[in-house]
Amino acid sequence: MPSIQLRIFKMTMTTPLKEWSEETILSMIKDRVQESLELDYKECPAIFPLTEGKKKELSKDVSAFANSAGGIIIYGIKENGHIPTEIDTEFDPNALSKERLEQIINSIIHPRINELLIKQIELVTTSPGHVLYVVSIPQATTRAPHQATDKRYYKRFNFESVAMEDYEIRDILRRATTPDLHFHFYLGGQDTVPIQFSQDQPFSEEVDMIIAVENRAEEPASYAVMDVFIDSALKLSNSADLAMTNNVFLTLKDEKISFTHLSKNWSIPSKLPIFKETNFRITDIPIKLAIPKDHADSEVIYYMCVWQIRSPGMINNGSFAFVLKDSYLTVAKP
Structure with a gap:
């Protein structure tokens, strides 16, 4: 297989979320794994401190993944041109814990997303005492679509969360059937x-x-x-x-x-x-x-x-x- 194809695979293959570590994140940065329909990078200020405005954006981003193909949002990575550049080390787990983040997500998206998982990754070598969060979002099926706090429905499109058209909402409603x-x-x-x-x-x-x-x-x-x-x-x-x-x-x-x-x-x-x-x-x-x-x-x-x-x-x-x-x-x- 040509080397370019090998590199594509190294970039797209991922391990189960429970096995993710700081090494996984550093490897993604080294390999310049680009954002996609199913992967998004967010710096710490995207959700910390968690103001009402940031809760709204959090609800849009997470619900958009569920309403699309599902995927992963990594909170705590800086990017440039959709390419990860470095770990953002501002998250203190005592100020924003995994449990608190999960509780907020469940309270701002309706209906609640089943099987959503959050992995807290300790930054043992990069910044001891600090963490980042990997949020794994399944594609919504029986409870689709999911609504953000502004009462709108969003999808992933061109690296962004955009409001869905009426026909798209109807298509997602048919997932349950x-x-x-x-x-x-x-x-x-x-x-x-x-x-x-x-x-x-x-x-x-x-x-x-x-x-x-x-x-x-x-x-x-x-x-x-x-x-x-x-x-x-x-x-x-x-x-x-x-x-x-x-x-x-x-x-x-x-x-x-x-x-x-x-x-x-x-x-x-x-x-x-x-x-x-x-x-x-x-x-x-x-x-x-x-x-x-x-x-x-x-x-x-x-x-x-x-x-x-x-x-x-x-x-x-x-x-x-x-x-x-x-x-x-x-x-x-x-």
Whole structure:
């Protein structure tokens, strides 16, 4: 994979929020991870001291993420041209605690955002005794849309929170009546597996790749069109009842990349409806995956993967990477 694509992946891949640390933030600054629809940087004065005017802006920003695709706001980072430049060290947890911030957010946005998470990160090396806050906001579904303190509804657009049009509000209201399907990818039922290479074989020993689908909405899915694109550098076999097409090219970040395309139509009565909080494997047996032998000695390699699921009333898509490092393959989740 070209180095530019590797860098894009390093910039877009994130660890689970509970594992974020000061090192995570410093890495984002070093890699110049740009703001996006799903990422925003705010300096400390954006919410501290927390005046009524700042509470209004806080409600606009957080509700806009929920009403859009969800995402993360990091309070305590300075940026220039949407690129992070340094940590802002003004937050004193004794003056504004994580619990207080969470309480305020829950009181100024209606209805309350379920599953909103806040991570308080200690600035152990940058500024001992000080912190910054990472706010993880899920995309609103059953309780959408969310209203700010000025009684308006906002969305993310061009790095900003802007008021929504009437038709956009109506579209979000329909989220509660449509499925919300997402993929999960596992290696032998885990996130990480060892890779074994043989001297006389062009590929590694095969490992199991499991693809599961989850519905996060109340409305069950009776029909879905599923597409998964796996980096062509990986050898796939035993694709079971998935249709497989090799050397499918997609253009991402202005770069044409080759993928192996796996597809499937899910429908009743041959398959059960996909109900909320269920997790179905999309194949009865695992897909087999192998790594090229000439990648065995590489320091780290990223294999790009993208997916899309369509069901009546919804289209979801996403990306992730398989990461080969020290003879272990990991599912790097966004």
